[in-house]
Amino acid sequence: MSGKKVPDMDMARSLALLWGSHTKPGRSGLTVRAIVEAAIGIADAEGLDALSMRHVAERLGVGTMSLYTHVPGKTELTDLMIDAAYGELYRDVDEPSAQPDGWRGALEFVAARNWDLYRRHPWMLQLVTPRPVLGPNASLKYEAELRPLDGIGLSDVEMDSVLALVLTHVEGTARVRAGLDQIEQATGMNETEWWLASAPVLDKVMDASRFPVASRVGTAAGQEHQGASDPAHALAFGLARILDGVADLIAGR
Amino acid sequence: MSGKKVPDMDMARSLALLWGSHTKPGRSGLTVRAIVEAAIGIADAEGLDALSMRHVAERLGVGTMSLYTHVPGKTELTDLMIDAAYGELYRDVDEPSAQPDGWRGALEFVAARNWDLYRRHPWMLQLVTPRPVLGPNASLKYEAELRPLDGIGLSDVEMDSVLALVLTHVEGTARVRAGLDQIEQATGMNETEWWLASAPVLDKVMDASRFPVASRVGTAAGQEHQGASDPAHALAFGLARILDGVADLIAGR
DNA sequence: TAGTGCTTCCGTACGTTGTACCGTACGTAA
DNA sequence: TTACGTACGGTACAACGTACGGAAGCACTA
Numbered sequence: 001m002s003g004k005k006v007p008d009m010d011m012a013r014s015l016a017l018l019w020g021s022h023t024k025p026g027r028s029g030l031t032v033r034a035i036v037e038a039a040i041g042i043a044d045a046e047g048l049d050a051l052s053m054r055h056v057a058e059r060l061g062v063g064t065m066s067l068y069t070h071v072p073g074k075t076e077l078t079d080l081m082i083d084a085a086y087g088e089l090y091r092d093v094d095e096p097s098a099q100p101d102g103w104r105g106a107l108e109f110v111a112a113r114n115w116d117l118y119r120r121h122p123w124m125l126q127l128v129t130p131r132p133v134l135g136p137n138a139s140l141k142y143e144a145e146l147r148p149l150d151g152i153g154l155s156d157v158e159m160d161s162v163l164a165l166v167l168t169h170v171e172g173t174a175r176v177r178a179g180l181d182q183i184e185q186a187t188g189m190n191e192t193e194w195w196l197a198s199a200p201v202l203d204k205v206m207d208a209s210r211f212p213v214a215s216r217v218g219t220a221a222g223q224e225h226q227g228a229s230d231p232a233h234a235l236a237f238g239l240a241r242i243l244d245g246v247a248d249l250i251a252g253r
Numbered sequence: 254m255s256g257k258k259v260p261d262m263d264m265a266r267s268l269a270l271l272w273g274s275h276t277k278p279g280r281s282g283l284t285v286r287a288i289v290e291a292a293i294g295i296a297d298a299e300g301l302d303a304l305s306m307r308h309v310a311e312r313l314g315v316g317t318m319s320l321y322t323h324v325p326g327k328t329e330l331t332d333l334m335i336d337a338a339y340g341e342l343y344r345d346v347d348e349p350s351a352q353p354d355g356w357r358g359a360l361e362f363v364a365a366r367n368w369d370l371y372r373r374h375p376w377m378l379q380l381v382t383p384r385p386v387l388g389p390n391a392s393l394k395y396e397a398e399l400r401p402l403d404g405i406g407l408s409d410v411e412m413d414s415v416l417a418l419v420l421t422h423v424e425g426t427a428r429v430r431a432g433l434d435q436i437e438q439a440t441g442m443n444e445t446e447w448w449l450a451s452a453p454v455l456d457k458v459m460d461a462s463r464f465p466v467a468s469r470v471g472t473a474a475g476q477e478h479q480g481a482s483d484p485a486h487a488l489a490f491g492l493a494r495i496l497d498g499v500a501d502l503i504a505g506r
Numbered sequence: 507t508a509g510t511g512c513t514t515c516c517g518t519a520c521g522t523t524g525t526a527c528c529g530t531a532c533g534t535a536a
Numbered sequence: 537t538t539a540c541g542t543a544c545g546g547t548a549c550a551a552c553g554t555a556c557g558g559a560a561g562c563a564c565t566a
Contacts, residue, residue: 027531028544030543052522053523054523057545064546065546066543066544066545069542069543069544093464129432130433130481130482131447134451139464139467140464142467146467147466150466155473159470160470160471160473161486168487168491169421169422172424176421177383183384198387201387213396213400216409228385229383234418238414241502242494242498244501280513280515280562283515305551307553310516315516317554319514322513
């Protein structure tokens with residue numbers, strides 16, 4: 001009952017790290033910023049599984065334990081990585097609301113930007129936590145993505161719900177996309193090749209007599225997407241349905 | 254260039270395990286089924302992080318390496334866990350299509366069942382891979398969930414897309430829910446307590462002068478949900494919008 | 507019944523991981 | 537020049553998945 005961590009302390013420490021300006025480099029040039037950049041480089045190139053403190057230290061030409069002088073632990077490092085990545089999203093806070101085609105065009109833009117971000121940094125999908133990382137870029141992201149929804153007939157709570165819905169959809173489809181990429185990299189077999197190779201197995205599994213609808217639809221969808229799933233198509237299709245539903249909500253006022 | 258695994262071999266082995274009837278217990282009573290059940294018990298109670306081969310063996314009163322006689326490795330074990338969990342979903346293949354209120358009621362039922370499944374087995378959210386686990390229960394799930402969408406004016410590909418959209422939405426919101434539970438268990442602080450405690454920090458982060466919309470909407474949503482997010486509300490709100498959008502698609506024919 | 511062989515069981519060991527602990531060595535201020 | 541504080545990093549520990557090889561029990565045949 002006593003080994004419990006005190007969240008306040010951790011949070012204060014994380015916040016100081018996230019918001020603290022760049023500390024001066026020590027005698028070996030080691031900086032929080034440099035550590036974060038090295039970590040992101042590794043995660044981008046080799047995946048989150050390859051991200052170890054030893055690996056980061058090695059890339060920086062530094063002893064492993066030296067990292068702990070600047071960063072409390074791996075958890076805080078990943079928080080810093082996430083906030084740094086959020087910084088890539090928008091040029092300025094009005095970029096989404098400046099898009100053409102009103103709130104619909106803006107949400108499509110937001111979806112595309114988040115999708116691209118996840119494609120560049122697929123490791124983010126393994127690190128996202130329900131409680132937001134309260135870094136300097138998270139607030140800006142939230143403001144930028146909310147502005148186009150202001151004054152179109154939604155309540156404040158609805159604005160938040162609509163944005164969350166779109167972001168959850170993008171995250172879900174991006175996760176599938178990232179998973180496919182990871183499998184392809186691991187096995188050297190892309191989705192289409194896999195689908196073609198496992199067609200006979202799928203036919204047996206999807207027994208047409210026991211599962212008539214599944215076998216028919218599965219075959220049609222497989223042919224269309226040349227694989228078990230097509231995340232890019234799912235993103236577009238789902239977003240269109242969601243935005244139609246939001247339009248209904250607004251029109252119902 | 255030679256250490257690459259041959260997917261076909263792995264797949265054949267996995268399929269044999271998934272579909273193979275229960276092998277007879279050896280001289281210590283060890284069975285694939287028993288191993289899977291023990292693993293699920295651990296993952297349910299202590300989370301996926303606590304699921305180790307040593308732990309499973311300990312629970313069964315068996316040497317760690319004995320497990321490898323019955324299961325090739327941890328990856329295959331988790332595949333078996335997932336398929337076993339899918340078996341809990343539906344009483345029979347017509348349960349979703351027998352729901353009242355047509356395709357809409359059926360999809361709401363499907364969403365609720367998947368949501369409940371993820372609440373019972375939150376570890377599934379950390380294991381789901383884009384390529385389906387081709388076990389005996391996956392096909393049944395697919396058929397059961399597709400049937401209510403048959404003959405309502407959607408093409409085959411659209412049926413698959415609509416189902417995938419709903420399932421992705423449920424998975425995304427359930428992931429948030431599971432994340433909150435995990436944090437609460439780790440810190441002993443529930444979402445509302447955390448939100449109340451970090452209100453001053455949030456006020457500073459969401460500077461009302463720089464981020465007027467974010468601070469206003471964030472406050473409203475926070476008050477409404479008594480926390481940074483409310484997955485159950487997000488599930489219902491999002492599903493309503495999605496189903497409205499699907500209705501538009503059908504009506505547009 | 508004795509022998510033979512196959513399968514099941516499992517102890518040991520290796521290479522990983524995050525990080526606690528503590529000694530060393532350097533840059534800066536007095 | 538001396539002294540202090542901080543940055544650096546070597547070693548060590550517990551936990552992980554699992555390769556390897558020995559030991560032991562069961563089902564057969566002779």
